[in-house]
Amino acid sequence: MSDEQPRTQPRTTLSARAVVFDMDGTLVDSTALVERIWTEWCGPLGLHPGEVLSFAHGRQTADTVRRFLPELDEEAVLRHVDALLSVEGEAPDGVVEIPGAADFVAALPASLVALVTSAPGGIARTRTAVAGVGLPAVVLASEDVPVGKPAPDGYLRAAELLGVEPSDVVVFEDAEAGLQAARASGAQVVVVGDHDGPAAAGLPRIRDYVGATVEVGDDGVLTLVL
Structure with a gap:
């Protein structure tokens, strides 16, 4: 030994x-909460969750929405942001x-x-x-x-x-x-x-x-x- x-x-x-x-x-x-929220957001939009999460980590929510939905005007971006943040605020478990x-x-x-x-x-x-x-x-x-x-x-x-x-x-x-x-x-x-x-x-x-x-x-x- x-x-x-x-x-x-x-x-x-x-x-x-x-x-x-x-x-x-x-x-x-x-991590678990953030991944779930962004994955659910990606589904109806046909976006790849892995790509979105890779970009989103550490960034403001609006910057991520603008990056993956560049066609949106600012009012539409803010609607997405409000919806995402509402879910985050209501689901602190995990x-x-x-x-x-x-x-x-x-x-x-x-x-x-x-x-x-x-x-x-x-x-x-x-x-x-x-x-x-x-x-x-x-x-x-x-x-x-x-x-x-x-x-x-x-x-x-x-x-x-x-x-x-x-x-x-x-x-x-x-x-x-x-x-x-x-x-x-x-x-x-x-x-x-x-x-x-x-x-x-x-x-x-x-x-x-x-x-x-x-x-x-x-x-x-x-x-x-x-």
Whole structure:
């Protein structure tokens, strides 16, 4: 028998002055719900659910509708968006916490945390409540960010509201569009989950927040050990 002990993956240590989270796939797992809603939407329209879901993840609902129904005028786009969001808001079952997310968010100083999500604010409040994850005081939802991910606008605005430079922010993201947005903002970026698209290349990665810790220095600098 070998005397060697199983190797564990090296931990990542990051320093920052603020932390910003995406929501779906990053703090809460709503995959089953989102896949069902988009699949049901695709059926009558003759669209391929896999293609729609691949594009939709991390993006605002209106951007996905415009992408796959380019012939629609804006009024018709908004009717589709309202119908999709109505279903999402009425069906929170199946939304669960990413393991360790609630404790990790609670360990961070409340004044140094923000959420940037492509979901509307009402859905963000519902999903985080169902999953038992505390909602930060600073929340930028789809209605607060006219140009959504992959544009960096939401993350740049979050840094501004938190009173820090983007380079002093650590962003936790899980999807290609969100990772592109976070990287373009100049923030430090951590991939949550198993996404391996181009925007994830070279970034630190965590499966979940179990075992993650945070220390607050006397100078206000956060040391995150992931």
